[in-house]
Amino acid sequence: MIVVLKSFIWPVLVVVGVVWLTTNSVRSAAVDPTSITIPMPKSDSTSKETVVRVNQELARLRSEANLEMANPAEELTVWRRLSLALHGTIPSLEEIRKFEADQKPDRLERWLEYLLNDSRFDDYFAERLARSYVGVEAGQFLVFRRDRFLDWLTTQLHERRPYDEIVRDMISGTGVWTGEGEVNFITAGFANDEFDPNKLSARSVRAFLGQRMDCAQCHDHPFDHWKQGEFEGLTAYYGQVVNSLAGVADKHSKDYVVEDRLTLEKRTVEPSVPFHPEWLGENGSRREQLARWMTHPENQRFERAAANRVWALMFGVPFLSHRPVDDLPDPGTNPETATLDLLGEDFRKHGYDLRRLIRVIAATDAFRMSSIYPLPESEQENDGDTLQTAETIQQAKERWAVFPLIRLRPEQVIGAMLQANNVRTIDQNSHLFVRALRFFRENDFVDEFGDPGVDELQDWSGTISQALLRMNGEFSRELTSLNPLGSPGRVATAGSTPEKKIETIYLVCLTRLPTEAEKQYFIQRFEKDKPDQAVEDLYWTLFNSPEFSWNH
Template sequence: MRWKLLLPGVVLLAVIWLVSFVTHQPLKGIATEETARPTADLDESVQKVNTFFARRWASEDLQPVKKSDELTVLRRITLALMGTVPSLEEIRAFEQDSGPDRLQRWTARFLHDRRYAVYFAERLARSFVGVEGGQFIVYRRDRFLNWLSGQLEANRPYPELVREMIAGSGLWTDEPEVNFLMAGYDDGEGFNKNKLAGRAVRAFLGQRIDCAQCHDHPFDHWKQNEFAGLAAHFGQLQLSAVGVREDRDLKFEVEDRDTLEKKVVEPAVPFGDKWEPTDGTRRQRLAAWVTHPENRRLERAIVNRVWGLLFGRSWIEPVDDLPDPPGEQIAGPNVEGAKHPKAMKADEQDLLDLLGADFR
């Protein structure tokens, strides 16, 4: 299954690579009943990453840093996974552990620690719903955090979470995932469809399409009508006594800046229109498009974001302005050639593709 446990798989692979990198020890997969993938598959994946970096270092004439002691590595792992240094009790227990592969075993232990789920949920939520308190009563960030941490703890596939956030319905207390939508709600204005569309593509696809909200993007290929088509997917959102629902009679209108006339905009996607199904609600269709198996932007975006959480810096920055995937550069009237200064050729493969492809 292509998307099986993408998020925990990326975390696990990156942490194991961190262990290998700072200790200079051969990598061995962490094998527990709850781990995302079999040990053999994990070892093969890590070897691919090792080869990638070995070639990169050789091409730039770089030498890896000196070997770190295992207690230092343990500290780095707990900081990366839980945002804190190991406790005194954990340090003492680690020092007394004389079994083989103790770093791998302790990493597996931390990955199944509730503290990891809570910490990563908070870090990811900053991208999904922001840090603001939101609209009083109808937005519950705490409920959203509890829901997200529970999904991480249960190792649910990441695309399922994305689909539930985009296409969810019901009360924000009973169905906490809809707080992704309620974060874009204001009592005076209702749902801000442009805000929701912009946040969705930034958070889940790593693209700043919302820069074309008021005019064609001056430095990129995104067009204003493309963003309006995305926002139209949220155009039938309505808040009712039963919470978030879809009103199929609602129309999404935008105002022309020159004529001040309003026109109805139908839902549309800026690329990969064959990935969007024709049935379902507008948000269900958008959710299916975002998480479609051929939409490489989803996997590249989460790999890049998780890499940044674990190592302190994303592989490509900023995290919400990634280049088009290699071989998928989108031509447009506002750009000459590749759309991004870091855009790659079709036969190139960067770390995001390497890790992302491994979880298809």
């Protein structure tokens, strides 16, 4: 059925696109970006103070390892990182031209505000966060609607609700999952019509406290301090959940009963928390008490977990790069997490504002430095091909002395390819034809490329099939061909010099200008090859370059 629909929809979209272009005319690649409005930055003296403190802590980490900090990155490079992290795609040529023309102070801060005020941020960041809350699978349609949860979470971000309130709604939500989107956090715990409170307990601790106690479900944790009784006590807060035609509710007379795996004896478990029971409060249902405990202002784990996850979404790797994003050490046990303590404290003191947390992280030295580490001269002489050099670079990554090179996620790869194929910004204001094309192409590409799932913030390697998909797949052929719908065709017919065309294509694909050596090489190719073929070849080359698929 899906295949039939696609075979019908594509011709319709093509016809609509031709009509649209005919009625609107084909503009040149030299776009007029005056329609973009850039808001004033939201940074204040308190956020600047936090950035200074974070930079000082990062300097301490580098100093302890006798490391220099990498040079500052070009502003266009930082702008590309921000766009990928917050919108899942690269800047459009339209945005780049406007950014280049902006010579006012603090333009990065103001353009960051532009990204945060755009609904693309709400859509993209909600999806990234939702993976840790409800996973990536559609689940059981009759009791779980991931799309409804995602719509709800997107609305919460758009309305700028404090993060602690969002989490409390998820943990304590009641009602029908189709009407109350947050309830799907609870119904995600259903499997084969049976409710599994253990799944919710483990996911809550991982997502909201940034720690793993899954092993304690069956036995005391072999490598950490978590005990089985502590896991059972936490799980008991979800033990009264019931589901009916009226939706999710709590049956207060219901006991949470577990069965001993060895003796098969059943016993009732009373709800309890592993530390600070006074944070629970006395009023409300068990889940309401658990929600208060999780998000209590004194629960440092909560604020640090949020800071670490947002850091990971912006850099592509958690602050402690050698550990998963949801496996932080206990507060006060590792001096390397002092940076997260500072970020978490600022997050809490300013109303659990996710946008403020992003602004602070984006302003740090770590986010704005180059991804090329300045090796000592002694190591440069050996062309960096030594064990000592490898160790230096690894330390530089772990101590945030260089911006980490991380492979883009599938939706970022296709998002970048689709945006590079359009000189104008693909957003909520784009023509329906453009948005429909993006929807179908993105879904198809991610299906073929492969989705890393909930573990997307861990290091993962590219595959040969993924490389072949980018090199020889239908997506690459469509997005690099000269047609009146895409930027390759518009660049080819712009009537400018080969040099200007090369510069434009580099900006469109890599958000930077070519080096002099790159420019001279491709000018020669343009002189030898047919101009149209040279444009297609350059697009294809840049799409398949390592630089395109990494967050340099």
